[in-house]
Amino acid sequence: MKIIIVSLRVRDQDSARRFYEETLGFTVTEDMDLGEMRWLTVAPPDQPELNVLLEKPGPPFVDAESAQRMDELVAKGYGGTLFFQVDDIRKTFDELVEKGVEIIQEPVERFYGIDAAFRDDSGNHIRVNQSVDTGIAWPEDSMTAKAQAAQG
Amino acid sequence: MTAEQIAHLRRAKDLVDRSYAQPLDVLALARHAHMSPAHFARQFKEAFGESPHQYVLTRRVERAMELLRETDATVTDVCFEVGFQSLGSFSSAFRRVTGSTPTAYRATAIGYAPTVPGCWAALWTRPVGRAAGMEKPGAQGRE
Numbered sequence: 375m376k377i378i379i380v381s382l383r384v385r386d387q388d389s390a391r392r393f394y395e396e397t398l399g400f401t402v403t404e405d406m407d408l409g410e411m412r413w414l415t416v417a418p419p420d421q422p423e424l425n426v427l428l429e430k431p432g433p434p435f436v437d438a439e440s441a442q443r444m445d446e447l448v449a450k451g452y453g454g455t456l457f458f459q460v461d462d463i464r465k466t467f468d469e470l471v472e473k474g475v476e477i478i479q480e481p482v483e484r485f486y487g488i489d490a491a492f493r494d495d496s497g498n499h500i501r502v503n504q505s506v507d508t509g510i511a512w513p514e515d516s517m518t519a520k521a522q523a524a525q526g
Numbered sequence: 527m528t529a530e531q532i533a534h535l536r537r538a539k540d541l542v543d544r545s546y547a548q549p550l551d552v553l554a555l556a557r558h559a560h561m562s563p564a565h566f567a568r569q570f571k572e573a574f575g576e577s578p579h580q581y582v583l584t585r586r587v588e589r590a591m592e593l594l595r596e597t598d599a600t601v602t603d604v605c606f607e608v609g610f611q612s613l614g615s616f617s618s619a620f621r622r623v624t625g626s627t628p629t630a631y632r633a634t635a636i637g638y639a640p641t642v643p644g645c646w647a648a649l650w651t652r653p654v655g656r657a658a659g660m661e662k663p664g665a666q667g668r669e
Contacts, residue, residue, distance in 0.1 A: 385529065442529075445529045446527075446529050446532050449533040449536060450535075450536050450573060451536045451539070451540070476537065476540065478540050478543060479543070479644075482644055484644045493540070497533055497536055501645070
C-alpha cells in the first residue's frame, strides 16, 4: 500500500496553483475543469509520484454553508499541514523570504535537525525540515525515550 | 466576519508566534491585522476563542516553559528572553497560566519534552486551558 494523492483544502485554486508551481517549484500534474469541480494536483520537485490535490470545497459535494465554514477554518490556519524535507533549509528559507512568503517560524536547530515553518497562500501550515546532526542531544527524558525504555 | 478578515487575524496571531519576544501590544497587532484596536480585540477573541493579550501571554509562557525544561538559563534570563519586561510580570503571568512558579515548574517538569517538530510541539503545549478566565476586564493591552 502507498499514498499517491493527499488532499489539501485551499481558498482559491488559481492562487494555489501559482503558489505551488511558481513559488515552491512544484509540478502541476493535472488541472482539469470537470464542470462543477476543478481537479488540480501538484507534485513536489523531488517526489513526482506523490500528488497533492488542491481542493476547493463547494456544492454539490459540500453544501454552501459547510464550504463557507471550511473556508473560514482554512483562513484561520486550521486547514491542514504539510511537512517538507529539504537539503539546505537556510537556502530554502532565504528564497521563501525573498518571494514574500508568510513566515511562521525562522530556522531553529533542534535535536532532530533544523526546522522552519511558513504558510501557503491559503493559510495552510507548512513545515520544513533539514535532517542534519545539530549536535543537540536527544532529550533523555522525552516521551519517546520513556516509551522505548518501557518497551525494554 | 469575512474569511479575508479572518486571514488578517491569523497573520496577527502568526506574528505573536514568531515575534513573542518583541514588545507586542494590542495596538501593534491590530495594525498588523488592518483593524482598529477595539475591533481587533473583539474579532480575535471571536475567531480564536481568547483575547490577543491572553494569546501573547500564553505564547510567552509556553516558550518560557520550554526554556525552563530544556536549558540551564536562569529564571531572569528566561523572563526577558521570551519578552516579559519584568520578573514580577513574568512570575505573575506564569503562575496564573500554569498554577506554578517558574522555579517550581522547572524542578518538576521532567519528562515533558515531546520528540516532535519544535513549533508543532509549541502549538500543542501552549497552556491555554489553565489560562481560561485568567483575564480581568479592562486588562487588555497591558502587559
